[in-house]
Amino acid sequence: MIYKGDNLHVDFIEPGIAEITFDAPGSVNKFDEKTLTEFSEALDSLSGNSDLRGVLVRSAKPTFIVGADITEFLTLFADLEKTKTWVHKASRVFDKLEDLPVPSVAAVNGFALGGGCEAILACDYRIADETAVIGLPEVKLGLIPGFGGTVRLPRVIGPDNALEAITTGMNHKPEKALAVGLVDAVTSSDHLKEGALSMLRDAIAGELDWQAKRQPKLEALKANDTEKLMSFSTAKGMIWAKAGKHYPSPHAALEVVERGAGEGREAALNIENELFVKLTQTDAARAQVGIFLADQLVKGKSKKVAKSATKKISRAGVLGAGIMGGGIAYQSASRGVPVVMKDIRRDALDLGLNEASKILGKALERGKISQKIVAKTLTSITPTLNNSELADVDIIVEAVVENPKIKASVLAEVEKVVAKDAIITSNTSTISIDKLAESLEDPSRFCGMHFFNPVHKMPLVEIIRGKHTSDETIAAVTAYALQMGKTAIVVNDCPGFLVNRVLFPYFAGFSKLLDDDIDFTGIDKVMEKEFGWPMGPAYLCDVVGMDTADHATNVMAEGFPTRMARDDNGAIAKLAAAERYGQKNGKGFYEYSVDKRGRPQKVVNPDVYDIIGKKSASAEKDEIIARCMIPMVNEMIRCVEEGIVDSAEEADIALIYGLGFPPFRGGAFRYLETLGLEKFVELADKYADLGEIYQVTDGLREKAKTGGTYFKS
Numbered sequence: 127m128i129y130k131g132d133n134l135h136v137d138f139i140e141p142g143i144a145e146i147t148f149d150a151p152g153s154v155n156k157f158d159e160k161t162l163t164e165f166s167e168a169l170d171s172l173s174g175n176s177d178l179r180g181v182l183v184r185s186a187k188p189t190f191i192v193g194a195d196i197t198e199f200l201t202l203f204a205d206l207e208k209t210k211t212w213v214h215k216a217s218r219v220f221d222k223l224e225d226l227p228v229p230s231v232a233a234v235n236g237f238a239l240g241g242g243c244e245a246i247l248a249c250d251y252r253i254a255d256e257t258a259v260i261g262l263p264e265v266k267l268g269l270i271p272g273f274g275g276t277v278r279l280p281r282v283i284g285p286d287n288a289l290e291a292i293t294t295g296m297n298h299k300p301e302k303a304l305a306v307g308l309v310d311a312v313t314s315s316d317h318l319k320e321g322a323l324s325m326l327r328d329a330i331a332g333e334l335d336w337q338a339k340r341q342p343k344l345e346a347l348k349a350n351d352t353e354k355l356m357s358f359s360t361a362k363g364m365i366w367a368k369a370g371k372h373y374p375s376p377h378a379a380l381e382v383v384e385r386g387a388g389e390g391r392e393a394a395l396n397i398e399n400e401l402f403v404k405l406t407q408t409d410a411a412r413a414q415v416g417i418f419l420a421d422q423l424v425k426g427k428s429k430k431v432a433k434s435a436t437k438k439i440s441r442a443g444v445l446g447a448g449i450m451g452g453g454i455a456y457q458s459a460s461r462g463v464p465v466v467m468k469d470i471r472r473d474a475l476d477l478g479l480n481e482a483s484k485i486l487g488k489a490l491e492r493g494k495i496s497q498k499i500v501a502k503t504l505t506s507i508t509p510t511l512n513n514s515e516l517a518d519v520d521i522i523v524e525a526v527v528e529n530p531k532i533k534a535s536v537l538a539e540v541e542k543v544v545a546k547d548a549i550i551t552s553n554t555s556t557i558s559i560d561k562l563a564e565s566l567e568d569p570s571r572f573c574g575m576h577f578f579n580p581v582h583k584m585p586l587v588e589i590i591r592g593k594h595t596s597d598e599t600i601a602a603v604t605a606y607a608l609q610m611g612k613t614a615i616v617v618n619d620c621p622g623f624l625v626n627r628v629l630f631p632y633f634a635g636f637s638k639l640l641d642d643d644i645d646f647t648g649i650d651k652v653m654e655k656e657f658g659w660p661m662g663p664a665y666l667c668d669v670v671g672m673d674t675a676d677h678a679t680n681v682m683a684e685g686f687p688t689r690m691a692r693d694d695n696g697a698i699a700k701l702a703a704a705e706r707y708g709q710k711n712g713k714g715f716y717e718y719s720v721d722k723r724g725r726p727q728k729v730v731n732p733d734v735y736d737i738i739g740k741k742s743a744s745a746e747k748d749e750i751i752a753r754c755m756i757p758m759v760n761e762m763i764r765c766v767e768e769g770i771v772d773s774a775e776e777a778d779i780a781l782i783y784g785l786g787f788p789p790f791r792g793g794a795f796r797y798l799e800t801l802g803l804e805k806f807v808e809l810a811d812k813y814a815d816l817g818e819i820y821q822v823t824d825g826l827r828e829k830a831k832t833g834g835t836y837f838k839s
């Protein structure tokens with residue numbers, strides 16, 4: 127034994143060959159502060175050893191090293207000086223590995239991400255097994271690699287491949303890693319250690335020129351000026367097209383690689399350190415790290431709930447083969463839970479199946495699935511017009527039209543058909559779960575299971591607990607949502623639940639801007655380009671459907687009569703009355719068609735102004751943002767204060783996964799904290815006369831005064 131720490135150890139495994147083994151307690155290895163310290167001490171213990179001829183780096187776990195410990199980030203980044211010292215010191219530990227006077231080989235299994243990837247880049251050779259997943263995903267956290275990744279990767283795989291990898295955060299599976307030169311060989315898991323040792327012995331014997339392999343990593347990037355110019359200008363174009371102006375990290379990644387290209391390792395590392403630290407102080411990094419941590423919290427919580435389920439869902443029944451029913455049936459079948467899909471119309475069943483075929487066809491075309499999977503998924507969906515075929519399902523997901531009376535009778539009917547212990551859920555978007563539960567004899571087995579459109583793409587499922595819903599029902603439905611590959615968030619019942627409850631005040635804020643004669647195209651432009659929503663409120667109304675939005679407005683008005691009263695003269699009501707339903711019938715705020723090449727077109731036809739009135743006023747972008755967003759944030763605060771959702775973290779994830787809230791803003795609560803609670807209250811007070819949706823709660827006022835936060839972690 128040469129070195130023994132809690133998270134890694136170093137041993138001579140044969141004469142002259144030392145093995146650094148990462149083996150932290152727990153399920154994975156990561157570069158937390160302690161591991162970095164031990165790594166540094168382990169390398170120090172090797173550097174003066176005169177018996178040393180070669181070093182093997184590997185993991186004793188099913189996965190190599192998953193990266194830095196992100197749970198340490200937000201506290202660390204709050205202290206600028208500490209962050210500077212940390213990143214400078216940590217990055218130099220990797221130099222110690224690279225500077226060993228003997229050859230080094232990394233044996234890579236499972237994830238080698240972030241710091242894990244940077245550790246293998248500091249070795250002279252890399253060999254991977256077929257489970258390896260290698261990459262530098264830091265941009266997804268609003269950061270760049272901080273342990274030399276931006277310096278070593280371009281020198282190992284060339285600037286084009288490196289820039290693509292670093293600015294997108296993509297993962298490399300073994301074949302891709304081998305093709306770009308990120309690893310030198312790929313082998314089976316059984317032979318990984320032996321393969322790495324054999325490579326190391328060859329290097330020690332001089333059959334592999336490890337010094338020549340190492341040298342380029344210590345010097346300026348080997349590429350002529352024209353090559354560099356081409357690489358950097360292509361990357362610049364791609365970054366602007368993909369990331370735009372709201373995400374600083376891909377731009378910083380390019381800057382680091384470009385500025386460091388003419389430098390040796392030390393100077394290039396200093397540039398990386400400088401930009402890494404700069405990014406740690408951005409709102410985007412705080413938001414994106416916050417999302418990562420909140421996502422972990424949500425996933426951990428739902429896994430725990432799902433584990434407690436005693437009822438296993440092996441077969442499901444979906445009622446309604448429309449947009450949602452068809453999507454839910456596809457998703458369930460594609461994740462291995464066969465489905466009986468029931469409708470009252472044969473043509474609806476055909477449409478539902480067609481939708482599933484289309485999604486599968488696209489995946490087949492892209493080479494993501496085989497013909498066998500296509501056939502298996504389609505045969506797992508049994509269309510039917512008869513309730514009797516639902517007799518042996520474990521769960522029902524009701525997705526018929528959003529009409530409380532129809533839903534009540536459909537639910538009562540199906541309860542008579544299914545087994546006594548079968549679970550019954552509704553995909554209603556707004557109708558109270560407690561109200562629907564009144565139609566059932568056993569409301570304890572009933573809850574909401576709210577999917578988002580399109581089901582196969584949107585990651586969120588809101589699970590709505592009614593006052594009679596049992597814990598077992600929640601556990602089994604959570605397990606089913608996870609089986610379907612979704613992120614599940616459990617909320618308590620109220621009109622609109624969580625996501626739609628906060629969406630409608632946002633639409634109301636938008637309507638009030640229209641009432642003030644502000645043009646909807648200008649509002650959409652600001653909310654998309656400046657705030658960062660994937661679609662502005664007018665466009666979103668068209669996608670949701672004006673009839674659906676109008677109908678939901680009634681439900682919300684009934685639930686919250688003073689705050690969300692219906693406005694019959696509002697643009698949404700007028701467009702719905704004029705049967706301009708949005709994308710579903712080609713006309714809403716905008717008009718929809720396809721161009722000559724079959725690409726979707728969205729245009730403004732001045733006809734719309736005959737219905738909603740000519741809008742000729744304009745407003746500053748800050749005012750548009752404030753008037754749309756304050757009602758959403760205020761409603762979200764009410765949801766947390768009333769216990770509709772357990773935490774601000776879950777609320778933020780629900781908005782990001784359910785509505786596409788801009789990730790660089792991190793969710794409604796992160797946005798509130800970034801603005802500052804005091805500043806938000808001040809801003810909301812300015813608009814308080816516009817109505818209750820602008821008026822802040824006493825809880826927020828108090829927190830703003832005392833410097834409190836809504837986040838628990």
Ligand SMILES: NC(=O)c1ccc[n+]([C@@H]2O[C@H](COP(=O)([O-])OP(=O)(O)OC[C@H]3O[C@@H](n4cnc5c(N)ncnc54)[C@H](O)[C@@H]3O)[C@@H](O)[C@H]2O)c1
Pocket residue numbers: 445446447448449450451468469470471474524525526527528529532536553554555556576577578579670
């Ligand atoms: N469309 C969305 O974006 C969206 C998103 C989330 C939730 N939802 C909710 O999902 C539900 C369905 O919405 P949709 O958009 O899929 O509607 P849809 O109109 O596309 O489909 C409804 C289907 O239900 C069928 N149906 C009607 N009565 C039935 C009965 N008695 N038994 C079986 N089938 C019956 C209809 O024939 C139709 O095929 C609604 O509650 C809606 O609020 C919709």
